[in-house]
Amino acid sequence: ATPTAVMVGTGVGASQGVLIKGGQALESAQKVNCIVFDKTGTLTVGKPVVVSTKLLKSMVLRDFYELVAATEANSEHPLAKAIVEYAKKFREDEENPIWPEAQDFVSITGHGVKAIVRNKEIIVGNKSLMLDIKISVPLDAEEMLTETEAMAQTGILVSIDGELTGVLAISDPLKPGAYEAISILKSMDVKSIMVTGDNWGTARSIANEVGIETVIAEAKPDEKAEKASGYTVAMVGDGINDSPALVAADVGMAIGAGTDIAIEAADIVLMKSNLEDVITAIDLSRKTFSRIR
Ligand code: ADP
Numbered sequence: 106a107t108p109t110a111v112m113v114g115t116g117v118g119a120s121q122g123v124l125i126k127g128g129q130a131l132e133s134a135q136k137v138n139c140i141v142f143d144k145t146g147t148l149t150v151g152k153p154v155v156v157s158t159k160l161l162k163s164m165v166l167r168d169f170y171e172l173v174a175a176t177e178a179n180s181e182h183p184l185a186k187a188i189v190e191y192a193k194k195f196r197e198d199e200e201n202p203i204w205p206e207a208q209d210f211v212s213i214t215g216h217g218v219k220a221i222v223r224n225k226e227i228i229v230g231n232k233s234l235m236l237d238i239k240i241s242v243p244l245d246a247e248e249m250l251t252e253t254e255a256m257a258q259t260g261i262l263v264s265i266d267g268e269l270t271g272v273l274a275i276s277d278p279l280k281p282g283a284y285e286a287i288s289i290l291k292s293m294d295v296k297s298i299m300v301t302g303d304n305w306g307t308a309r310s311i312a313n314e315v316g317i318e319t320v321i322a323e324a325k326p327d328e329k330a331e332k333a334s335g336y337t338v339a340m341v342g343d344g345i346n347d348s349p350a351l352v353a354a355d356v357g358m359a360i361g362a363g364t365d366i367a368i369e370a371a372d373i374v375l376m377k378s379n380l381e382d383v384i385t386a387i388d389l390s391r392k393t394f395s396r397i398r
């Protein structure tokens with residue numbers, strides 16, 4: 106392709122909300138035959154909401170959520186925001202709630218959070234976090250987790266003073282058009298993989314809904330960066346924890362609504378935050394670099 110063709114290509118991209126940072130990025134996109142998608146905020150809308158709560162101990166829901174929200178108010182995680190948002194509904198000061206003070210707040214990346222609130226030790230996170238710190242997960246909690254995961258929701262456990270007290274189910278639906286985008290990629294002979302820090306059960310359910318067969322769940326950020334060998338790989342992500350993978354991939358594509366760090370790390374930015382534009386980018390590259398016969 107001539108420099109002019111590359112300029113035209115990036116210009117057309119920009120006019121369609123696909124920001125291509127230079128000729129190299131545009132050229133690499135045509136060779137992509139495998140795409141690794143982050144789950145939360147990339148395949149899903151990324152605005153999770155609490156859809157149900159199960160208490161395993163006798164406790165007033167308002168008091169339970171006050172302790173949980175006081176802890177999660179210190180976390181930037183989308184799940185934390187969903188929990189705090191939901192907890193507001195139980196309060197009189199709903200508009201501007203003042204949560205009790207949380208001391209010794211700790212965030213355990215990819216697992217959850219803990220803090221001391223009203224002299225109680227509150228731990229909020231996934232099952233592996235509870236097992237790591239030797240909090241036993243009773244059978245009814247296990248059962249609720251399994252049901253939650255089968256419905257493509259994320260189950261979050263709450264422990265108060267070392268006792269498992271509640272299970273929250275959190276839903277984050279697929280983006281409109283996600284299924285269609287994955288099936289078009291299939292028809293273009295591009296393999297799709299989903300990678301997430303979320304648990305295997307939820308990950309598999311979401312992958313089934315969107316039509317992705319290959320799943321990597323319970324992944325740490327550095328594991329997200331591991332390359333599928335023998336493929337030219339594009340990574341599509343939105344989070345801070347996706348940025349190492351966006352850099353490591355042959356082509357990094359950031360969701361426009363994502364974090365600044367992901368946008369900086371990427372070669373291509375999908376300003377409309379939809380998945381159809383992954384195809385727009387590949388098409389544009391193929392058209393720019395295919396020889397005119
Ligand atoms: P993702 O790939 O979806 O961004 P993360 O690595 O950020 O996943 O988190 C993985 C899992 O760790 C979440 O699905 C959740 O179970 C748990 N987790 C992380 N942060 C929190 C939090 N602040 N509160 C509760 N659970 C959390």
Ligand code: MG
Pocket residue numbers: 143144145146147342343344347
């Ligand atoms: Mg994400």
